[in-house]
Amino acid sequence: MGEFELIRRYFLPLAGQQKSRTLILGPGDDCAIQRIPAGRDLVFSMDTLVEGVHFPRNYRPDYLGWRALAVAASDLAAMGASPECFTLALTIPTADEQWLAGFAGGLRRASKAFGLVLAGGDTTSGPLTLTLQVHGTVEQGAAIRRTGARPGDLVAVSGTLGDAGAALDYLNEANPSPDIAAVLDRYHSPRPRLALGISSRGVASAAVDVSDGLLADLEHILEASEVGARIDSARIPVSPHLKRLKGDAALGYALRSGDDYELCLTIPAECWRTAPDAIRNELSVIGTVESRPGLVLDGKPCGADTGFDHFKGSP
Amino acid sequence: MGEFELIRRYFLPLAGQQKSRTLILGPGDDCAIQRIPAGRDLVFSMDTLVEGVHFPRNYRPDYLGWRALAVAASDLAAMGASPECFTLALTIPTADEQWLAGFAGGLRRASKAFGLVLAGGDTTSGPLTLTLQVHGTVEQGAAIRRTGARPGDLVAVSGTLGDAGAALDYLNEANPSPDIAAVLDRYHSPRPRLALGISSRGVASAAVDVSDGLLADLEHILEASEVGARIDSARIPVSPHLKRLKGDAALGYALRSGDDYELCLTIPAECWRTAPDAIRNELSVIGTVESRPGLVLDGKPCGADTGFDHFKGSP
Helix, strand or coil: CCHHHHHHHHHHHHHHCCCCCCEEECECECCEEECCCCCEEEEEEEEEEEECCCECCCCCHHHHHHHHHHHHHHHHHHHCCEEEEEEEEEEECCCCHHHHHHHHHHHHHHHHHHCCEEEEEEEEECCCEEEEEEEEEEECCCCCCHHHCCCCCEEEEECCCCHHHHHHHHCCCCCCCHHHHHHHHHHHCCCCCHHHHHHCCCCCCEEEECCCCHHHHHHHHHHHHCCEEEECHHHCCCCHHHHHHHHHHHHHHHHHCCCCCCEEEEECHHHHHHCCHHHHCCEEEEEEEECCCEEEECCEECCCCCCCECCCECC | CCHHHHHHHHHHHHHHCCCCCCEEECECECCEEECCCCCEEEEEEEEEEEECCCECCCCCHHHHHHHHHHHHHHHHHHHCCEEEEEEEEEEECCCCHHHHHHHHHHHHHHHHHHCCEEEEEEEEECCCEEEEEEEEEEECCCCCCHHHCCCCCEEEEECCCCHHHHHHHHCCCCCCCHHHHHHHHHHHCCCCCHHHHHHCCCCCCEEEECCCCHHHHHHHHHHHHCCEEEECHHHCCCCHHHHHHHHHHHHHHHHHCCCCCCEEEEECHHHHHHCCHHHHCCEEEEEEEECCCEEEECCEECCCCCCCECCCECC
């Protein structure tokens, strides 16, 4: 099967499965064309997944298709952007039809679930690597940046943290218990917080998605905003599954492991009080922003080496 | 050196070296933000380069930095788009500072030469692979597509063809002759035809960049436009260097080898007569579009297997 046939059979159907409000030319030409409505900004982010680094070797292709788009879409959620379309650069060792069908299936489900239409990309042969770029839009000036946190703001996180990181200990489990199955699902099928991100525009002062670990990602907000924060470990949301599986170690996963793709937001106290239930019900307040730089956990300063770095490895 | 330090040292300077008219938030947040002026469309394209597939192993990093952006920018030229910004996904085995300095240097020169500002990206560890996405803009509806060729239009190409393909025979030449040095330069330092692309808006009916080989890329226009073409090998532009190096074989390189990044355009005859010298002087007319499908070279039909396909290899 040649490159063009491969694209035609597995990827063009993704371009046609749903309409995008802004994509006016999809795959098949030298470039794609998007028309951004007047009064809106284009918001975009690029993410790479490498086999053996970001996902295990021989990883199920349908999981990979979903995960790849979910990971990229999570950055749109963190800016409060409405999803529009995406591009895919797929590098694969051989054109294995069974693998491609599985991958395209996972990608198609994610594409529909997140409202992201395939706009174009590139298919090449080489070691298994994916790069996706996602495009969203926001009203001009309304994107939630990392720079807006101010002393006195509350620090909040969505959902529960640590499940996806704990899942790495169980990837080869043949007969997973219900608790193990629950954390594995968090790893294989992350659900980017797109609706929450959109609802948080005009409410949150800063946002980041939790991809590298809560402490590491919160540090990104603090550095960009030139502030510090004090957080309380007893308030970090941990799932009952993780508690049962890891006991006292659960907190470490929730603080330091990545791949959960929840949102960490800072919210001015007055905005929190008046925030709609759609936001309040999704979030746990875990601390407050302070003017003094640095991150303080249960009264003790946290070091800088708090998350995953590709050229240093895990801490 | 960690991932963030690496980005800070080698890539953030590229984001700051020049202003973009449309990029309002560059690297450092979850997403970048671009504001497309009212009345213009966003035009974008993604390209991947894999070590050992798209460029030789141990390729000079400064050449790679230039080439990677040139290859991607060439797709903007083919749409007639004005360059704006780009994203870079760089996957490298180790954070080798000498390599990174060379790569960033080549990329910086290309970025300035093409008017493309670094908007963001991702840096990961793994087998050497690059994916770039370039963003340009055109007046709404003015992008040159592959679908617009009509019977009677002239077929034209810019510059000369085949040099970059011939260069592959001399990549390890220790003391290149002037002719060999000239074709090597075409391979190492391609110059995407951005100015010609912009000038061709409103003149050309269809366009493609010559990345896989003239016959293969012209076929893309013919298929998309549902037409055929008749071209004359005597009119294919070949450089004196290529003629001296390859003699009678030069034409084969010009027809079938890729990597030249010239433009192949179709132009209605009346537009050609009135086209400005800026366009006429850059182009050679090599044939005409016909209603009967298929590509005819010197009166004989050409087969479909005319260019490079990643999952079949070279013809």
